[in-house]
Amino acid sequence: MFGKGSLSLLEEYGGDSSDEEVPGPRVSVKRTYDSDSSYPSKRRLPVPSQFSNKNENDYVDDPLLHEGRVRSFAHERGNWPSYICIPFEAHMGLQNFLLAIKKIVPEYIELKQCNDFHISLTKTVILRYIWITPFVQSVQEYIKCFNKFMIVFGNAKVYCNEEKTRTFIGIEIKSGYDSLLKIVENLNHSLSEYKLPPFYEDPSFHMSIAWCLGDRQSELNDCLPEINSILETLKEIHNDDNWYIFVEYLLGKIGNKQFQFHLR
Structure with a gap:
């Protein structure tokens, strides 16, 4: 890695x-x-x-091997890139939305679909191998008191990573913010035990659905009114699709391993 x-x-x-x-x-x-x-x-x-x-x-990182993406941190043997999220399974309405927005953005912007859909609850952090088991146990201990809850999606929004190497189109969270914020606060306690960075101070919870290289916030923000108009139309057409998540568990992705943290 x-x-x-x-x-x-x-x-x-x-x-x-x-x-x-x-x-x-x-x-x-x-x-x-x-x-x-x-x-x-x-x-x-x-x-x-x-x-x-x-x-x-x-280890020499070659962005050409992963669609031009640049690592946020150097690869080191024994380090496991890790994050905790809420997963989402794509449906027909979301797939049609992705096809539509690719026709709206300028042709010179190569928009790509995200590999997996999720709502991030931590930054991507580095875990040493010997930390994995105690970290998983710590997370489970911190979130076991939370009840299952509902998340509803709102409008599309443009985001850019901290390094300004990639720009994203995401769908922000319309309701469920308070529950997410309380979970993040508890996850931050678990991260602090290993001196790992907390989540963003004033988080904008969202699900990224597409991305492009570089800082393209200006161009994509110009397209947002039309993108959101299409999103509202698709929500009406595909009203049987779930534009929400009933959160029953959190998903931890640690290297090539996955862990489920169930809510009560």
Whole structure:
């Protein structure tokens, strides 16, 4: 998110020097000695250039491997990118909305659909492997007293990450804000035990649905009135779709592992 230093594959070690013959086939037992040493010389195969300056912790991030996205933090072996969220399963109304807004934004903006839909409750933080089990237990302890609740989606809004490397179109939360805020406060306590950063001080809870590279807030904000008009129309047409979430559990994504934290 790693190879080891290469060792020489061939090394000739010497013994006593002798020109005497031994029984059986004639075999030379001569060894080459350094002129200024009583030890045999060591002849090593050259180390391939791709390994000669390689460190096992070296890692080069290539944005081309993940659609131009840039890491917010350096990769380090043993570190697990982690966050806690509320997941959402896409329905036909949301898919139609995504298709519509791609036709509205300027052609030079390459808008991409988000890989998974969720409402973030923490920033993406780094957990050491040995922290995973106690951190999961801590989160469960902090949120076990919360009851299940409802979230309703409102209008579309434009967001940009802190590094200004990506801009998002999201759907903000219309109701359920107070419950989310109380959960975040408790999650912040759990994060503080590991000296990890808390969530944003004045959070704008939302679900990101599409993104593009760079800071495109100005261009996308110009499109917002038309985007929200389409969203309202789709909500009326697809009124059977769930434009809300009945929150029964939180989802923790820690590296390639997932944990569910159930509410009561």
